[in-house]
Amino acid sequence: MKTENKIKMKSRKSQFQFFETIGVLIIIFFFIFIGLIFYSKFEKTGFQRFSRQQASKTMIEFVQSITTNPLLSCSSQSVTKAACIDELKALSVAKTTKNFSDYYQKTFGKSTIRLEKFYPENASIVIFNNSIPSANLEKAFIPINSYNPLNDTYNIGVLVIERYYKT
Amino acid sequence: MVGFNWIFVLIAGALILGFFYSLSSVQEKTSTQKVGGEVLSNLKTVLKTSATSPKTFKTVSMPGLEIEFYCKDNISYYSIKGIATYTDLEPIFSLSRFNHPEMQVLITPWYAPFKVLNSISITSKNHAIVFINDSLGVLKGLLEELPSNLSLFIINPSNIAIPQGFDYYTIILSANSSISNEIATRSNPINLPRFGKLIVVNTTDLVNGSVTFYSPTNSNSWQLEGTSNFIGMALLLGAIFSQDKSFYDCNLEKALKVLEVTASVYKQRALMINKSISDSDTCKILYDSNDGLINLLNSLKINSHANKGKIVEIMKNLEHVNSIAIRNGCVSAY
Numbered sequence: 085m086k087t088e089n090k091i092k093m094k095s096r097k098s099q100f101q102f103f104e105t106i107g108v109l110i111i112i113f114f115f116i117f118i119g120l121i122f123y124s125k126f127e128k129t130g131f132q133r134f135s136r137q138q139a140s141k142t143m144i145e146f147v148q149s150i151t152t153n154p155l156l157s158c159s160s161q162s163v164t165k166a167a168c169i170d171e172l173k174a175l176s177v178a179k180t181t182k183n184f185s186d187y188y189q190k191t192f193g194k195s196t197i198r199l200e201k202f203y204p205e206n207a208s209i210v211i212f213n214n215s216i217p218s219a220n221l222e223k224a225f226i227p228i229n230s231y232n233p234l235n236d237t238y239n240i241g242v243l244v245i246e247r248y249y250k251t
Numbered sequence: 252m253v254g255f256n257w258i259f260v261l262i263a264g265a266l267i268l269g270f271f272y273s274l275s276s277v278q279e280k281t282s283t284q285k286v287g288g289e290v291l292s293n294l295k296t297v298l299k300t301s302a303t304s305p306k307t308f309k310t311v312s313m314p315g316l317e318i319e320f321y322c323k324d325n326i327s328y329y330s331i332k333g334i335a336t337y338t339d340l341e342p343i344f345s346l347s348r349f350n351h352p353e354m355q356v357l358i359t360p361w362y363a364p365f366k367v368l369n370s371i372s373i374t375s376k377n378h379a380i381v382f383i384n385d386s387l388g389v390l391k392g393l394l395e396e397l398p399s400n401l402s403l404f405i406i407n408p409s410n411i412a413i414p415q416g417f418d419y420y421t422i423i424l425s426a427n428s429s430i431s432n433e434i435a436t437r438s439n440p441i442n443l444p445r446f447g448k449l450i451v452v453n454t455t456d457l458v459n460g461s462v463t464f465y466s467p468t469n470s471n472s473w474q475l476e477g478t479s480n481f482i483g484m485a486l487l488l489g490a491i492f493s494q495d496k497s498f499y500d501c502n503l504e505k506a507l508k509v510l511e512v513t514a515s516v517y518k519q520r521a522l523m524i525n526k527s528i529s530d531s532d533t534c535k536i537l538y539d540s541n542d543g544l545i546n547l548l549n550s551l552k553i554n555s556h557a558n559k560g561k562i563v564e565i566m567k568n569l570e571h572v573n574s575i576a577i578r579n580g581c582v583s584a585y
Contacts (some may be wrong), residue, residue: 101256109263138292145299152303154366155516160583162366176519184512190340231580234527 139249144223147245150197151226156211158231168229168245174199174211181212188212193218194248201230201241219248261484287332289318294329295336298356302341302369305360306523308398310353320351320373322496322501340509344489346419346534349357355401357492361485363562364515364570365550365585367510370485372492376402379417379447379490383408383424390425392457396484397491421491422448426454426463448495449473457484464496479503480559482566504556517585518548524582534581537572544572544584 121165150156151167158168181188197211223246230239296313320329320343328335329343338394357372381404382394397403404414408430413420424431431451447467454460459482464471476496481487486503493499525545526536538544547569554561571583 098256100260105256105259105263112267139558140253141292141296142547145296146301148300154368157512161577162362162364162585164366165296172520172523173516175523178515179519180512180515184467187508215303234524 137221139222143224143245143247143248146193146195146247147224147226150192150245151228151243153191158229165229165231166237167175167227168231169199169241171199171209171230171232171239172234174209177209178209189214196244196246199228199230199241200241200244203240205239215246216250217250219250222247222249253342275276284332284334286314287316288334290314291331291334291336294318294354295332295345298341298371298388301356302371305358305369307356307358308400309356310400310500313349313354315350315352320345320347320349320498322505324499324501325504327501327505338505339504341371341384342489342506342509343371343373344369344490344492344499344502345494346378347494347498349373349375351375351377355398357398357488359485359488361483361506363482363510363513364573365513367513368530370489372488374401374492377418378402378492379404379414379420380405381413381422383411383419383422383428383430388425388427389454389457390423390452390457393452393484394489395421396488415577418446422447422449423491424449424451426451441532448476450490451527452490454481454487457487459483460487462487462499464490464499466495482559482562507555507559510562511552514548514552514555518545518552521545521548521584524584527580532581534576537576537579537581538584541567542572544569544576547572548584 086182151169152164154164156173157171158165158167172180179189192212192214194214194216195213196213199209201207201209223244226243226245228241228243230241231237277428294311301307301309303579317345318331321327322343325339326337327339327343328337344520345554353375355374355376357374359370359372361367361370379402380397382390384405384407389583394403394405402417406412406414408428413422449563450469451463451465452460453463459480461478461480463475463478466476468474479496479500481489481490481503486506489502490499493502521538521544525535528535528538536543547565549566551569554565569584577583
């Protein structure tokens with residue numbers, strides 16, 4: 085009888101220790117899980133910041149490629165002029181967009197490119213338009229000379245480049 | 252019961268260790284990809300900004316990651332650790348794999364005859380460019396065009412000892428050379444590089460011509476890959492820095508696509524100029540006639556892919572007629 089009671093006591097003790105160990109493990113995993121949640125939130129914030137930085141960097145590259153693109157920039161006998169857009173080229177690009185839509189989509193992507201002339205002539209030329217209504221937008225305003233080869237005159241203007249992206 | 256407890260502890264411990272091990276290996280993979288992505292992003296910035304500055308040569312420091320350049324069947328990209336940047340419209344002439352701490356980037360403007368694009372050629376000091384000095388002739392101009400920082404060698408045809416210790420070799424021979432036929436077919440047991448190509452350049456003025464590609468075989472001889480055309484120094488340099496003929500042809504097609512679009516824009520521009528010219532003006536004939544600027548630009552646009560051989564002829568006519576137009580006080584077509 086005494087021996088039986090002793091065995092029963094030991095069995096209860098071991099069961100109690102068993103459940104204690106399980107409880108400790110559950111708590112450990114709970115804390116690890118909480119830690120992972122915080123870590124993933126931290127990574128997400130870091131990733132969003134990285135995306136914004138990348139978008140700005142891409143915008144700078146994009147602006148540079150537009151302002152030096154041979155399809156738009158002024159040239160005379162193959163000599164390119166800096167900070168200058170040929171108005172006839174701009175109009176030609178606008179006209180040929182449909183014929184080479186695949187090419188322009190790859191070159192200009194999701195963007196809108198406009199030439200706004202201010203002085204002495206006031207006018208606007210939409211060079212390329214491929215906007216996404218609900219996307220994020222990066223805008224750049226580049227002071228530029230706008231050259232008209234027909235009357236060999238220059239206008240002061242701004243190249244407005246709007247680039248759309250989704251995070 | 253005590254033994255059972257220990258087994259349980261071991262199993263639980265193994266599970267926990269396994270969990271942390273898998274977490275760390277996933278983190279390792281993620282951070283390797285992250286580093287690869289950052290390097291790729293920085294490389295893209297370097298190449299994009301370099302492409303806006305013509306006639307430049309720069310050396311870019313690279314981390315020890317292998318970059319794969321791929322161009323085949325209208326798909327082209329460069330990638331690091333599986334992350335790719337697509338380059339469907341930008342010809343980049345390079346070897347198919349790059350793994351060197353210093354990347355040498357050569358930007359050369361391509362004119363046809365108006366500026367079409369800035370061609371990018373990528374190489375490293377591990378790429379030996381070997382000229383065989385036998386009637387180099389016009390190829391001397393090509394040698395002068397290449398920056399001195401490259402691994403350039405000139406060797407004697409009587410003693411073709413290829414310099415050792417490089418990962419890749421481009422051996423350049425002029426078609427005028429007395430040994431051009433011989434070297435492509437004879438076996439050359441002396442230091443024949445296993446990784447490389449031989450190109451025979453056929454040109455009289457470096458403005459246009461053809462490049463014949465040969466690749467080394469296991470039996471120590473050269474195998475003919477084929478002949479491709481080049482138009483302008485930029486494309487000739489591209490042939491030198493390309494992995495092989497198929498890589499060069501793929502990038503050549505990209506360049507010709509850009510030419511087609513550029514010619515189309517210039518044609519549209521010429522039509523607008525033509526509209527503003529009165530019928531009695533001499534400029535009208537230069538723009539609107541059968542051999543006029545509009546038709547020439549249209550021919551250039553049509554033949555950019557269809558008939559490469561005709562491109563040079565059209566380019567020369569375009570240049571000629573445009574110079575007459577400028578001399579007569581007309582608006583330049585480009």
